[in-house]
Amino acid sequence: xxxxxxxxxALSVPEGENLVLNCSFTDSAxxxxxxxxxxxxxxxxSLLLIQSSQxxxxxxxxxxxxxxxxxxxxxxxxASQPGDSATYLCAVSLISGGYNKLIFGAGTRLAVHP
Amino acid sequence: xxxxxxxxxxxxxKTGQSMTLLCAQDMNHEYMYxxxxxxxxxxxxxxxxxxxxxxxKGEVPDGYNVSRLKKQNFLxxxxxxxxxxxxxxxxxxxxxxxxxxxxxQGTRLTVV
Numbered sequence: 001x002x003x004x005x006x007x008x009x010a011l012s013v014p015e016g017e018n019l020v021l022n023c024s025f026t027d028s029a030x031x032x033x034x035x036x037x038x039x040x041x042x043x044x045x046s047l048l049l050i051q052s053s054q055x056x057x058x059x060x061x062x063x064x065x066x067x068x069x070x071x072x073x074x075x076x077x078x079a080s081q082p083g084d085s086a087t088y089l090c091a092v093s094l095i096s097g098g099y100n101k102l103i104f105g106a107g108t109r110l111a112v113h114p
Numbered sequence: 115x116x117x118x119x120x121x122x123x124x125x126x127x128k129t130g131q132s133m134t135l136l137c138a139q140d141m142n143h144e145y146m147y148x149x150x151x152x153x154x155x156x157x158x159x160x161x162x163x164x165x166x167x168x169x170x171k172g173e174v175p176d177g178y179n180v181s182r183l184k185k186q187n188f189l190x191x192x193x194x195x196x197x198x199x200x201x202x203x204x205x206x207x208x209x210x211x212x213x214x215x216x217x218x219q220g221t222r223l224t225v226v
Binding site: 034036041042043044045046049089091093100101102104105106107 | 156157
């Protein structure tokens with residue numbers, strides 16, 4: 001059974017720091033991995049999608065890497081800002097029971113203080 | 115760019131009442147999903163659809179029904195609401211297997 005774990009569960013950093021969020025999964029037979037951002041009381045916003053054949057994706061100050069063989073992904077946020085404060089979720093996509101199944105981690109709650 | 119739209123955004127129900135949550139997507143996506151999000155439980159799949167006219171059960175389907183009569187719409191029904199169904203419900207859509215998933219803004223449902 002695929003399980004997705006995110007470490008740490010919560011993180012508080014001063015503005016300007018570079019930080020790394022971790023995501024691990026138990027089954028390497030995935031189609032892709034997606035990082036989402038969720039603001040309090042809001043929906044999920046897709047940040048980055050990494051296909052299983054890719055090693056990393058970049059968007060602005062965000063960089064996500066994927067190591068399928070070790071079952072790990074990291075989300076790197078450069079020069080963090082208070083506006084980055086949110087919960088970050090990773091999800092792996094795989095075929096299970098005949099459908100494209102997204103399995104989520106519990107998230108990392110990030111607080112960036114001025 | 116509407117993307118995925120959920121209706122309503124908030125609702126309070128009394129135990130035993132019924133309601134339908136509507137999800138609409140304008141991206142011509144084949145796959146649509148209903149999730150619920152609860153504190154400490156993460157996102158759990160209720161039902162999903164791989165195309166118009168198809169539906170299937172996810173991880174926590176009991177107490178819910180769904181319909182996909184049109185490709186762009188996915189309806190989630192609660193026939194007899196229970197306090198355990200108090201949650202935030204999210205709809206999502208994606209196309210085939212390797213593409214990005216898009217989520218609606220959620221429906222916050224309270225059953226009293």
